[in-house]
Amino acid sequence: MPATTPLPVTLTGPHVRVEPLSPDHLGDLFAAGGGDEEVWRWQGGPAPRTEEELGEKLTALLAAARRGEYVPFAVIHRASGRAVGWTTYMDIAAADERLEIGSTWYGRAYWRSAVNTGTKLLLLGHAFEELGMGRVQLKTDHLNVRSQEAIARLGAQREGVLRRHRRRPDGTWRDSVYFSLLADEWPEAKARLEARL
Incomplete structure (x- = not known):
């Protein structure tokens, strides 16, 4: 029996909650990572300098989600209750029982914290x-060694x-490093991720 195509869902862990991304998250997201070149360096395109610019990126992602290309999530830091980044399911092929987790970013204050581990665990x-x-x-x-x-x-x-594999916004070419985890x-x-948390 093939896998099930993912739908928007809310998942809750001890440190983070992931919930369907919406325009309501925009203010928190801009506060977390707007204008930070290092946060957006690997995301394609310049860092959004205004909330409106980040809103354009969010709107484009939600439009792609309506076309079935992504299932996007806001990442909520539970201690603060604020959205601190987003992530998606993408490249979804339920018949082949596979998908990708990608288009992920978090505000710099949450790097090397429980946020990424908790999000990926969920x-x-x-x-x-x-x-x-x-x-x-x-x-x-x-080139993104940290990632x-x-x-x-x-x-x-x-x-x-x-x-x-992909042209970067500055016109140079990106090689993409692929990783996978099997069922x-x-x-x-x-077990390792739970122990780390």
């Missing part, structure tokens, strides 16, 4: 345990590099 758990996925992939720019290290800490296996690897990875 999204991976939902993908494997409730949607029936057999593979979850993640990818990042080959590669964070993905490896999740227990995902580095699979390889797609060379000259039979999930129980061990889950």
